Amino acid sequence: MSRDHVLHKVRTALGRSAGQALEPVPEAGIEIPEVFIEARIDQFCEAFEALNGKTYRAASLAEARATVESILAGRTAIASNAPLLTEIGITTLPKVQSGLADRLDLREACSTAGAGITSADYVLADTGTLVMFSSTEEARMISLLPPAHIAVVRRERFLTGLDELLTREPIPSNRSSSMVLITGPSRTADIEQILVRGVHGPGEIHAVVL
Amino acid sequence: MNPLPAEKINKTLSNSGLQLAIYESTGRLMEKRRKALASPLAADFETWREQANRIKRHTIENLDHYLEQLEQNLTRNGGKLVWARDATEAADFILNLAKENNAFRIVKSKSMTTEEIDLNERLENHQLEVVETDLGEYIIQLARERPYHIVAPALHKTRYEVADLFTEKLGVEREVVIEKQTMIARARLREKFLSADIGITGANFLIADSGAVVIVENEGNARLSSSAPRIQIAVAGMEKLIPRAQDLATFLKVLGRSATGQPLTVYTSFLSGPRRAGEIDGPEQFYLVLVDNGRTRVLADRDKRQSLYCIRCGACLNHCPVYRKIGGHNYPWVYSGPIGAIISPQFHGVTEDPWLPYASSLCGACGEVCPVKIEIPKILLALREDVTKAKKREGGGGLERLAFRAWAFLMRHPKLFEIAGMAAPALISDGGGRWIRSLPRPLHVGPIARWLSQRDLPPPAERSFRQLWRARRRRS
Numbered sequence: 001m002s003r004d005h006v007l008h009k010v011r012t013a014l015g016r017s018a019g020q021a022l023e024p025v026p027e028a029g030i031e032i033p034e035v036f037i038e039a040r041i042d043q044f045c046e047a048f049e050a051l052n053g054k055t056y057r058a059a060s061l062a063e064a065r066a067t068v069e070s071i072l073a074g075r076t077a078i079a080s081n082a083p084l085l086t087e088i089g090i091t092t093l094p095k096v097q098s099g100l101a102d103r104l105d106l107r108e109a110c111s112t113a114g115a116g117i118t119s120a121d122y123v124l125a126d127t128g129t130l131v132m133f134s135s136t137e138e139a140r141m142i143s144l145l146p147p148a149h150i151a152v153v154r155r156e157r158f159l160t161g162l163d164e165l166l167t168r169e170p171i172p173s174n175r176s177s178s179m180v181l182i183t184g185p186s187r188t189a190d191i192e193q194i195l196v197r198g199v200h201g202p203g204e205i206h207a208v209v210l
Numbered sequence: 211m212n213p214l215p216a217e218k219i220n221k222t223l224s225n226s227g228l229q230l231a232i233y234e235s236t237g238r239l240m241e242k243r244r245k246a247l248a249s250p251l252a253a254d255f256e257t258w259r260e261q262a263n264r265i266k267r268h269t270i271e272n273l274d275h276y277l278e279q280l281e282q283n284l285t286r287n288g289g290k291l292v293w294a295r296d297a298t299e300a301a302d303f304i305l306n307l308a309k310e311n312n313a314f315r316i317v318k319s320k321s322m323t324t325e326e327i328d329l330n331e332r333l334e335n336h337q338l339e340v341v342e343t344d345l346g347e348y349i350i351q352l353a354r355e356r357p358y359h360i361v362a363p364a365l366h367k368t369r370y371e372v373a374d375l376f377t378e379k380l381g382v383e384r385e386v387v388i389e390k391q392t393m394i395a396r397a398r399l400r401e402k403f404l405s406a407d408i409g410i411t412g413a414n415f416l417i418a419d420s421g422a423v424v425i426v427e428n429e430g431n432a433r434l435s436s437s438a439p440r441i442q443i444a445v446a447g448m449e450k451l452i453p454r455a456q457d458l459a460t461f462l463k464v465l466g467r468s469a470t471g472q473p474l475t476v477y478t479s480f481l482s483g484p485r486r487a488g489e490i491d492g493p494e495q496f497y498l499v500l501v502d503n504g505r506t507r508v509l510a511d512r513d514k515r516q517s518l519y520c521i522r523c524g525a526c527l528n529h530c531p532v533y534r535k536i537g538g539h540n541y542p543w544v545y546s547g548p549i550g551a552i553i554s555p556q557f558h559g560v561t562e563d564p565w566l567p568y569a570s571s572l573c574g575a576c577g578e579v580c581p582v583k584i585e586i587p588k589i590l591l592a593l594r595e596d597v598t599k600a601k602k603r604e605g606g607g608g609l610e611r612l613a614f615r616a617w618a619f620l621m622r623h624p625k626l627f628e629i630a631g632m633a634a635p636a637l638i639s640d641g642g643g644r645w646i647r648s649l650p651r652p653l654h655v656g657p658i659a660r661w662l663s664q665r666d667l668p669p670p671a672e673r674s675f676r677q678l679w680r681a682r683r684r685r686s
Contacts, residue, residue, distance in 0.1 A: 002293040002299060005295060010448075013510035014271065020275075022272050023271060026261075028457055030456055102490075103490060103491045106490055107438070127474045129474060134485070135489060136488040140433070140491045144433055162458070166458060170456055172455055173283070173421060173422050174420075177287070177481065177483050177496075178480065180433065181477065187428050188346075191345070192234075192235065196392040199428075200396060201477070
């Protein structure tokens with residue numbers, strides 16, 4: 001059997017035997033700076049805009065709804081099942097479809113919609129990153145197939161960066177089959193190292209901070 | 211034993227368009243890295259490199275432990291780990307799986323490991339459609355070429371060549387605007403993503419404590435390949451392991467910056483099995499094909515096994531004066547540049563391409579930029595030693611040994627050495643005090659001719675060191 005064959009070869013190469021104790025494990029290099037929420041949001045907005053993302057601040061649910069409506073500017077959209085989006089009233093905006101639970105229906109809807117609207121589980125301030133776990137509330141395709149992605153996030157969701165995320169979620173697989181970090185619009189530089197946005201994923205990305 | 215492909219290399223060197231493309235693209239990548247490292251966010255870069263090296267060393271030294279842990283956790287997540295001794299086993303598994311599931315169309319995201327095992331060709335031989343979806347990979351698949359660079363596979367293609375290629379292969383009108391070329395590819399590939407049965411991806415990291423595969427990318431094609439089709443297969447070399455998800459805090463920080471100067475790439479996917487109850491989308495089946503294909507051979511060499519720490523950022527290629535001249539297609543295997551020069555001989559044996567460890571000026575740039583601190587120059591030297599030993603075993607290398615013996619003899623006989631030193635200027639025509647290209651014609655033979663074809667000699671000094679020394683002693 002290949003499994004045993006390969007493991008045996010590995011052990012022989014290393015001079016180890018099956019079940020041999022592990023050498024002392026080096027500590028993980030985790031370092032979390034102290035940054036106040038307000039400063040985190042500023043930092044996020046700066047990093048996100050530097051990547052050609054757009055950021056907006058909304059003081060109330062009503063303002064968030066109006067912001068999303070103006071970003072859509074009449075385009076069709078598909079919204080995720082995140083309770084926050086219902087609470088804000090985004091699911092009742094004109095031309096916004098929501099509540100899809102079937103994989104194929106959802107894929108079909110996402111491939112024709114003008115924009116995908118989601119929330120995010122966390123936001124990383126220093127790199128301008130949205131963190132999304134796949135779940136009943138958030139499908140993988142909504143932030144991926146439409147040409148524009150709009151994320152609405154509460155301010156409590158802002159973490160300082162990757163180190164804090166991995167401290168909060170040391171085993172991300174305990175929570176979902178997929179955790180995706182999104183840092184800016186889809187891009188490529190494969191031809192002559194020239195930057196082009198929106199190659200396979202959304203070329204346009206917006207973050208509305210609540 | 212393959213000789214140095216001198217003719218092929220000369221062709222690259224004399225193609226001025228290609229020279230410019232390589233020089234500019236690697237130059238841009240170097241500049242992006244330099245800028246990213248100058249940012250205050252990367253002030254701890256050296257500490258991260260140390261940490262990355264420490265973690266990789268620990269993982270590789272205890273690889274069997276982490277392999278078993280990975281398998282356990284991946285299985286618990288509902289995925290399946292498939293062990294492949296070599297390319298054939300990896301391809302056979304995928305072929306059988308495709309057959310069982312009536313699968314015909316496969317979308318692929320960029321993976322050097324699948325290039326290494328010639329997976330596309332093997333699958334295509336069995337009437338499967340395999341579509342590369344990374345823009346650069348798509349271009350070289352259309353051109354039927356191998357990747358030119360670990361990170362930027364189509365680095366050598368100009369927009370004009372891409373325009374010709376798209377016209378020829380896709381039947382579209384000639385388009386030279388890069389943005390529009392990209393949109394042509396997007397539309398073509400979108401159809402493929404939505405109709406594919408299987409998605410094949412690589413893996414940048416395998417996480418033992420989570421049973422997960424981590425993929426970094428900028429385009430979104432790896433997300434699509436892993437999430438749109440009903441079957442996902444990740445193919446990875448077993449050296450991609452790291453112990454904990456928390457170690458990503460170090461590795462993601464060094465990888466993006468070293469490769470393309472990004473603090474984080476656009477997408478980082480942390481995937482750990484098929485979609486779970488309640489999740490709306492994602493694959494129904496999830497496989498990780500773990501490839502040996504020679505890695506255990508590399509592992510057996512205590513000093514050189516650090517070659518397996520590589521995270522495929524491509525920084526050593528961009529900074530290598532040799533890669534920047536000869537490009538990616540003159541190296542014998544899919545891995546080019548300094549990292550290719552150290553891993554290819556270890557996978558295939560040093561006698562296969564004995565010239566390879568010498569394809570370096572030993573300037574040390576590769577070692578300086580390596581984010582996991584692989585001592586590439588040191589390994590190159592060790593491999594040269596192996597080549598010499600192997601040649602000796604086979605009774606070769608006679609001319610070189612003779613030359614060194616002559617040199618040693620001269621060094622031990624000061625009088626003779628001096629006479630030889632005085633004879634040299636007489637033998638060599640001086641280029642009017644400038645550097646000279648020519649030894650006297652009769653000496654233009656064999657290795658000397660090859661050496662001179664790319665190099666010059668400084669004119670001999672008018673007076674030797676010994677003469678100067680004697681004059682000085684006389685004066686005092």
